[in-house]
Amino acid sequence: MKRCFAVLLSLAMCLSVAFPASAQGNGGYTVGGTVTFGHYEQDNNLDNGQEPVDWIVLKVEGDKAFLISQYCLDAHAYHVDFVPMTWAKCTLRVWLNEVFYNVAFSAEEQARIQEVTVSNPDNPHYGTYGGDDTTDRVYLLSLAEAYEYFPDQTGRQGVPTAYAVARGGYLNETTGKTWWWLRSPGVRRIDACGVRADGRISGYGSRDVYRPSGTIRPVLWVALGT
Template sequence: MQIGENIIFDRYCWRVLDIQNDIALIITDNVIEHRAYHNKYKDTTWYDCETRNYLNGEFLNSFDESNKLRIIQVTNKNLDNPWYGTQAGNESQDRIFLLSLEEVCRYFGDSTELLYNRGNNRYWKKNDINNSKRLARLGDTCGCWWWWLRSPGRHNRLAAYVHGTDGCVGVNGNNVTNDRGGIRPALWLKL
């Protein structure tokens, strides 16, 4: 297994983002479904959002038992939004999660400088050479689709996301109840 390659795990195709010792960080290669980040329009963090409950409950339980044993529980430190200072809330214990702003900028090329040096930009730079690396299709038949990140947007009724048309990082966020948001689960897998 190598970083950047695709693997089949359980019923999905996954992209390998990182390998550390005997575990690998993987994310579904495609957006697997539409889902709202949260079921109510209210201040929400990853720790208490509906998508986190779904991924670590119903979705996790849909895996084959032997595969489920290979999914590692990790502590996610949820960092505040670096452009707006929006608080990200408590760290969380997750087996399946969405990537954070920091992770999507680090693992899809290295755009961390853009994340931490906003300057006068209101929106993510369209000329970021890594934008196309973040594009993801919706299933096997549709074009590219936007997908949620676990980080907050400019306030806690918005969650960060990746644009579907160009791969730009939506640091400002999208309405947490938008049920057209794409889900790309990520997890650490025992090799």
């Protein structure tokens, strides 16, 4: 028992080095560190209220930071219908900027979230039309950004919350991992790219846009604060 506890403690210490629970500098925002911002249901116990959301700091630029949720927070189709689609027109974008934004963040937190212009380039492998640029507060990584911010395959593996799984999110019961949406189109406009449960990026986009099993790792820019 003591040996088992020692191993677990050692593992926890290693993880705390890789992703510190409270990043230092820049008001607590350091690239590669984690911060807490907003609240969202995660343990699927609706009686105990929403849990604080942990975010990984991807970039610090001036007085703002670019964040991605540490866990896959929910499950949602990219678009409600099986039709050609772009990020600019999809129902997932609406859900993130209207439903998730208002559920997860207080008025004070919303005031810190930056409204930004999001570029939506064509699929770099197949030339599939990426759609118009958008103005968003909450969105998803693109195909290129997933490679940029997560160059290591293992680091891209998504861990779903209990709530995301209860909402229909895919779960590999052996590894405990899931796949998560990217905003880029796949080989066809009825596909959207995603990160597989093993961390490989699906540039082909073998994820039909109406599949509800895709999980969500939102990204956003926030003004630096404590």
